[in-house]
Structures are given as C-alpha cells and as structure tokens.
Amino acid sequence: MRQNPDKSVKEIARQRITILFQQARKRFLTDQELSNRYVHLAQKIAMKARIHMPKEAKGLYCKHCLSFLYLPYNVRVRLQKRHIAQTCLMCNRTMRHPYIREQKARRAASQKRKSI
Numbered sequence: 001m002r003q004n005p006d007k008s009v010k011e012i013a014r015q016r017i018t019i020l021f022q023q024a025r026k027r028f029l030t031d032q033e034l035s036n037r038y039v040h041l042a043q044k045i046a047m048k049a050r051i052h053m054p055k056e057a058k059g060l061y062c063k064h065c066l067s068f069l070y071l072p073y074n075v076r077v078r079l080q081k082r083h084i085a086q087t088c089l090m091c092n093r094t095m096r097h098p099y100i101r102e103q104k105a106r107r108a109a110s111q112k113r114k115s116i
C-alpha cells in the first residue's frame with residue numbers, strides 16, 4: 001500500500017472517526033440505526049489503523065452494544081463517588097469513567113480560595 005508522506009494512515013483514520021461521530025450526532029434524531037452504523041464503522045476504522053478511539057468520542061457510544069449515545073434519549077448519566085456512570089438504555093449496561101482529576105482540581109481551587 002502506498003503511503004501519503006504528509007499524512008500517516010493513523011492521522012487520516014482519526015479524522016474519519018471524528019467526521020463519523022459528527023455525522024452520527026446529526027443523524028440521530030432522524031435515523032438512529034444510521035448513527036449506530038457510523039459508530040460501528042468508526043470502531044472498524046480504529047481497529048484497522050490500530051489506534052484508540054479519540055478521547056472526545058469515548059463517552060459518545062456504548063462500548064457494549066456500539067449504539068450512539070445521545071442525552072437524554074438513550075443514556076442516563078449519574079455522578080458517583082469517583083466516577084461518572086453512564087447507563088446505556090439500549091442494553092442497560094453501565095460504563096464508568098473516572099473524574100478524580102477534576103475533583104482534585106476543584107479541591108485545589110477551593111484550598112486556594114480559603115488561604116486568600
């Protein structure tokens with residue numbers, strides 16, 4: 001396979017994944033099946049190029065059933081002690097994302113305020 005010297009395959013894959021997620025969001029209200037298919041394609045591209053899903057795409061789809069998640073239609077978000085729990089309402093399974101970094105930042109900011 002010939003490679004473009006300016007853009008690596010991985011870079012192109014990242015761009016395509018971003019575009020697919022934008023389109024998935026656009027199409028969700030009219031055609032949910034289509035946006036789920038876009039997520040599926042994005043994951044296939046990521047696997048083929050051997051890259052991780054982009055950080056901003058991580059909360060946007062269910063990693064169990066690959067459906068596109070769109071608040072408030074098919075996802076429930078709850079804050080728990082150290083993580084954000086996202087429940088996919090299509091398959092009723094939960095994904096957890098840590099937010100300890102944000103808590104630490106907030107704690108540091110409040111400490112600063114007290115000391116002033």
Ligand SMILES: [Zn+2]
Nearest residue numbers: 062065088091
């Ligand atoms: Zn799911």
